[in-house]
Amino acid sequence: MKKLFIILFLGLWSIAGLKGQSSNFSTLSASGDIPNDFLTGSQHDFSQAMRESNRSADRRRTASLKEDYLARSNWQINRMLRNGSVIFNDSITEYVSEVADHLLRNDPDLRDELRFYTAKHSAVNAFSTDAGVILFSTGLIAQLENEAQLGFVIAHEIIHYLERHGITGYVEEQLVNQELDDYDSWMMDEKLYLAKNNRSREMETEADEKGFEMFFAKSDYELEAALGVMDVLQYAYLPFNEIEFSPAIFTNQYFTVPEEFLLEKVNIISVGDDYDDTRSTHPSVRKRRDNLRDMIRLENKSKQGKEFIVSEKRFERVKKLARYETVRQHILNRDFARAVYDAHVMLQENPNDPFLKEVVAGALYGLSVYKSDGDEEAGLSDYEDIEGELQQVYFLMHEMSSEWANVIATQYAWHLHKQDPDNKYLSKIIDHLLLNLISEENMELKDFYNESKEQLLAQEDSLKMAEQEIEEGEEGSKSKYERIRARSKQSHLERGEEEYRFAFVEMLNDQDFKEAFKKADERARELAEKDEITYADLKREAEQEKAQKEKQKTGFKIGVDRTFIIEPYFVSMDTRQDEPVQFFKSEERQRELSHSIQWSSRQVGLDGIMMDSWQLSRHDVKQYNEIMLLKEWMAEYFNHDDLHIVPFASRDVYPLMEKYDTRYMNWMGMANGRVKDEGKIMRGCMYFYIGLVPLAIYEWVKPSYEMILFNLLIDLEAADIRFSYRYGVEKKGGTLRMKQRVYDVINQIATEE
């Protein structure tokens, strides 16, 4: 029976393998109960902070500045926690918390004040707030070498919290700012900038020293790990590892990239750690390292510390997860070269990892779309400044023409697609790549060879004959043009200029590929017909434009019956003030806007699936994760400006679309508030001059307002904007006016043609 079970299990497993591997990594997500930090508003947090802050001894000005800081910082923290990239109760956060537990085992009260979360971000960074929230980026976790290093970073961040560096720095800066003479304001700006950085460096040094003394040195961790953290920081800009990059990662046996796409030598990684830090917020790594070295020496610990106390196995696991997430973040942030290189590093350990290969496919796809759009730089950093093997990738991507980029991306993505035909993201990017190949690069199937280069070069007879005929000046069996073409082809083959034409050798024997190409060709023709300029089309285009303008007046009828309604955005402002944003009012009005949208949806019969973090309760972590995915998708989508591209985050959003049976996401935002009306004095004077005194007085005293409302209905399937709406008026955007507008937008979305 047991044997039967094992056979059955193996059979099922192998069938699953044959069917295709779905990616084994999906983005990190939160779990458990949602912490209060993610549920309360900034006004609540501000009130609490005000109660806890001891301002009785402060002068009035200092107390006022502290209040300003607390209002602003709580609002910013709140926004940051809800921006879609922060997770809690995940394996990384839990691990970090346990390390913190060890460090603070003798101070449970302090431990209770601190909350640790993980930010899905590729930057190597940790961030501490005066409210006790400490964030670690996945980029940082991905680069650490051991648990002890993590312990030092935690100790450092705790000091920022204990010493209230955030609020202290802000108050000091503002007080100095006020006392500066405005006469030479540009010089004072420079002095203030340097003074501010100097103070920041002092605070960083304090965090290093006190963190080391108060927590790290008292732990069982290896003290030298603090120096290791300095290495991590010094080389934070580098990838996970330094290994040779081979472009074979995305070519096949039939073609290689030309030599001119590769650097002979890459830039050496600079090891300088003693740079001028006067314009930096942090001391130089050399200074920090020297300082810590002195402290370690003074500590004179006889007992060897440990690199791992909680768990080495768990450390390796969370580090791996962090790396996967960081690679994902690279592509979300459009850093295609970095995504490819880091994926390449990780593929050395896991050569068949489907997720990492999908990252490479996504990066190549992104690169090719940019190049086809005419952006030759494709958002790549200046490769000349890149150090190490990473420079090879940047250079390669920089040098590639758009034909090369498209062909490489297509063949790589197709190869993966064959292994995982149900992968919707791969299918989508292949459709787009083939379309670009045909419509942007003007390529057809016959432009590609279905034989290898060797096979073609071996066919010398016709070429030699062509050459001979040319030399003898005879007509021969080939026409002049045939001979020219044959000669040209030989030259190109020998020079490797058209090497990419061999990329599809295998695919051209695949009926599925030919079908896909044919479909793309038909689609390209349809689009070309629409774009073709004839006089009739010009007239039609003008009529369409007129009809569109008319529609703006008469209203649209989109006919959508169900959509995600992502958390709306609201900012309430008073531009007459130094701090124009009214934080708490913005939050309050945002909730109002959300309720308005919900109400309007109900009224018009639109099934609006609310994805609003403000409406979550403690147990709604599933929805929290779903909101996060949609926000990430939106952030990536807008990162590409107007370029039509399928976001990588789509692979995480497709299951949501299926679950909720909708392809649409609606995002609404509003800005409202009092504005400075520079012209009202002049207008009032004009009225006064012509004798309209009451009107003049009215003009001078009446408040000036402005309200802007925008709405985007996004088609997640097509990665396109289905309907956009913008309204602005120089009036107060009160609740009722807002509600009228919201209703109008939602009504247009829901109304059938």
Next chain:
Amino acid sequence: MKKLIIVLFICAGLSNITYSQVSGSLGNRMIAEIDVSPDIMGFLFDPNDFTMGVRGEFNYITHRNRSFGVLLDYDVLSGHYRSVPIYGLEDFDFSYTDYNKADGFPIYSTLMELHMKAYPDGQIAPLGTFTKLSVGMVIATHEFDEDTYKEDFLEPSYGYNASVDDIQMTVKDRYISPFIGLGWGESYPVYENLFINAGLDFRLFLVKNGIFREMLDEYVSGNTTEEMVAYEVLWRPILHKTLNISFGVSYAF
């Protein structure tokens, strides 16, 4: 009332053949409005003479930025009459005793209007500023007491034994005139579907004031006594409706 209902049905029918996407006020397209219309013109001419008219309005939003409606305005205006002596009458047996204007007498004005309100680009009816084009009719009746006025202003000349009863004054009972108008206004939301409104209307009446006979330009021999009694109407009642402001509330349903 019957006519009003017919108009409303027409409006409702119109909305079905429109292709625009109409949100109205949170989905509501029928607006009922009630306003007061202070008689500013009257007040300007005579501060003691201030009345407040009442008007009711129904509007139906047919397009995003347009509505059609009907308005009924009722007002009690003041008409003033002043006798004007015609000098040089030889066979006029009466003399004028008072050249000043008489006390006002009530003129009952009922104004009916059909209008279209158009909201500028970007605005959605019924919220915001609008321009109004109107056509309509005014019917004015009065309570002019001939006998009282004859008694007040005419007395037989010395030596003449004539009686004011002999003087017949023909006074039309009612004045009817069509008009065309132009107006502006703005609506502000105060509560869900409840608005406050302010407006300004200008109307051009196509028939001149015909309640009272105009003053004769000159004396013609052979005029009847009646014709010789000249009078003019001060502050023609229709002037009160030429330029109006209004304030009110409206509700969308």
